[in-house]
Amino acid sequence: MNGEWRCTVPSSLQTKLYEEKHWIRQEPWEDYVRHNVLHRAIYNETGECCEDEPIAENEAIMMYAPLLRNGQGDIAVNVSSEQ
Numbered sequence: 001m002n003g004e005w006r007c008t009v010p011s012s013l014q015t016k017l018y019e020e021k022h023w024i025r026q027e028p029w030e031d032y033v034r035h036n037v038l039h040r041a042i043y044n045e046t047g048e049c050c051e052d053e054p055i056a057e058n059e060a061i062m063m064y065a066p067l068l069r070n071g072q073g074d075i076a077v078n079v080s081s082e083q
Contacts, residue, residue, distance in 0.1 A: 013042050013044060013045075014042070014043045015042055016042075017040055017055075020037045022036040023035050031062065032065060033062065034058070034059070034062050034066075035057075035058065037054050037057045038054070038056040038058070039052060039053065
């Protein structure tokens with residue numbers, strides 16, 4: 001995710017958006033579900049994190065199977081173990 005905030009006065013704070021708890025799982029009905037949590041960290045002028053909070057949690061049924069070829073011609077499912 002990329003973005004930019006613009007203003008006429010310089011800000012003393014910096015914001016970083018990042019993703020946590022990303023995983024993909026296959027459900028009993030054979031579809032895949034993708035999950036992640038987006039966080040916002042705010043840093044002061046010295047670079048110290050003064051606030052870190054979750055801002056969105058996403059869970060969606062994927063419209064495709066997340067299958068990747070592993071170089072040997074085999075199909076591998078890219079599934080995170082973090083749940």
